[in-house]
Amino acid sequence: MMRRTTWIFGIVLMLALALGASGSHPTITRAQEGEQTDEQCAALVTGAPLAAASACEGLAPGEVCLGSPNAQAQPGGDTAFAAAGDTIELSVLESITTEAADPAAGTWGVVAVALPANLPDGEAVRGVLFGEATLARVAAEAADHPTLEVGNPTATEANLRGGAGTHYPVVGVLAGGASAVADGRNQASDWVRIQTESGPAWVFARLVRWDGDLSALDVLAPDDVSGGVESGAPFAVMTLASGLDDACAGAGSGLLLQSESESEAQIRVNGASLRFANATLLLHAEPGAALDVIALDGAATVSAQGTSVELGAGEQVRVPLGGEDGLTASARPAAAQTFALADASNAPIALLPGALECRVSASASNVTLRVGPGETRGVLASMQPDRPYRVLGWASDGEGTPWYELDTGAQTSWVQQDAVAPFGACDAVAQVEAPPLVFAPPSAPLISEAGEDTAPVSDFSPAANTVWQMYPGSDQMSGECSGAPAINFCDHLAAISPASGGIMWKGMEASPYYLQRIQPNVYSYAGPNVLGTGTISMTLRFTADNTVTMTQTLTLASEPSCTHTYYYTGEKNW
Secondary structure, three states, X not given: OOEEOOOOOOOOEOEEEEOOOOOOOOOOOOOOOOOOOHHHHHXXXXXXXXXXXXXXXXXXXXXXXXXXXXXXXXXXOOEEOOOOOEEEEHXXXXXXXXXOOEOOOOEEOEEEEEEOOOOOXXXXXXXXXXXXXXXXXXXXXXXXXXXXXXXXXXXXXEEEEOOOOOOOOEEEEEOOOOEEEXXXXXXXXXXXXXXXXXXXXXXXXXXXXXXXOHHHOOEOOOOOOOOOOOOOOOOOEEEXXXXXXXXXXXXXXXXXXXXXXXXXXXXXXXXXXXXXXXXXXXXXXXXXXXXXXXXXXXXXXXXXXXXXXXXXXXXXXXXXXXXXXXXXXXXXXXXXXXXXXXXXXXXXXXXXXXXXXXEEEEOOXXXXXXXXXXXXXXXXXXXXXXXXXXXXXXXXOOOOOEEEEEEOOOOOEEEEHHHEEEEOOHHHOOEOOOOOOOOOOOOOEEEOOOOOEEEEOOOOOOOOOEEEEEEOOOOEEEEOOOOOOOOOOOOEEEEEEEEOOEEEEEOOOOOOEEEEEEXXXXXXXXXXXXXXXEEEEEEEEEEEOOEEEEEEEEEEXXXXXXXXXXXXXXXXXX
């Protein structure tokens, strides 16, 4: 849940806004060369000096906020904006350019915008352009641009391609009976370009029908998928280019976008369509390489070349870029990948109106999750590398060291704050009561179904460290498995030792698991596996002083519909 905070500018704002010819690409000013000290970069990204604090509070939809005394724009004549907080209408601009970080001078190019997008009146997508970056407005096509409605007259889907020819990749389909707007053709008129929800695509002319003159459509290059811009709000369709900002790696460059609306915002960047509501995105676009769309909070859908990919918080999608300017989506977006949110911790997210939910990721390998705050608490598993975990609260252990309570998707887990990299509004996380230490109770008599007491149950669980010879049996695969071979384990030794409220189990894994006592002689764990490759559940039962059984199920993240089950037996060695 994002919290409303004040819209502030916490760093010196340096920008240049230029009215240029439509389609021209603004020059990016590069940072001064030379290594800068870590202290200067740290001071820069933490907001020093705070010369423009609160400068852009109350930015209205359709406005851009200027923050530097030397920022200028030319809306129908030279107009100088001499004070931080001066604004100008987006409708008179063609591009916005910000400068790379200069830690020696204490400056970092940052601009705030409020994009109306397609949201209801009074609402806007808040944007922050920062670092070595340029945002260029894509002009809407003229109203008299020739178009033609075409339809698929059959019940069979027609393939859509990324260009006028079968050697171009299939990027989607036109369903049987569906229609679309065509806005171009190739020289031979045997392929037509149509508009889809995720951008332009080409269809073989013989597969569609139309009423009108196909030759009236514009002749386009066979690989032209850059058009289809509709008129609408300024900067609803735009091109982003961002650099690396090597002078101060902690500052970076790119475009932040945030919508707090329940309505879905839709913005087109570099030929890719972005759809999101109640979400915060970070965009990077390296010419000739890729447009990276990162979900810092919430979820989004990225569409290009007829393919849509959904991503959630802590994930990123890459869209390959090409074309004459190197800034046009040239292929389908790749599958969503995990993104380490800590890598974006120095982006100027404080300039966004909505605070981001606190999430943490492991700052090293083998960071341990425990059942409560403190090194004496039972171990559950290790944090998965780069995975962001949502923070539920915090509490101190008996030594006064602060710990975070995390949502792992299974039972809540605890991790020491110094062992993780935080991201978002972690200072606002509420203190909670630490779970009490739970010790295994003495064996109690069982109650029969008739309600009569039965004989006390003997507790066979070890009272000291023990070693057991375990026999896992063969892999019993179930569900939808890909045909990969079974995962069989060798017979092995396992260490079992008592722990508060349960036992510690360590077999062939790098770290032990904490199994919680659920009834006399029975202990259980369910959650992520130590390697971070999936989830595991274990139910262990001591059947006598020197024998044990265990049922273990393993589900790999790479094949979530396939379950591997093992039925262990074991004998106590010593």
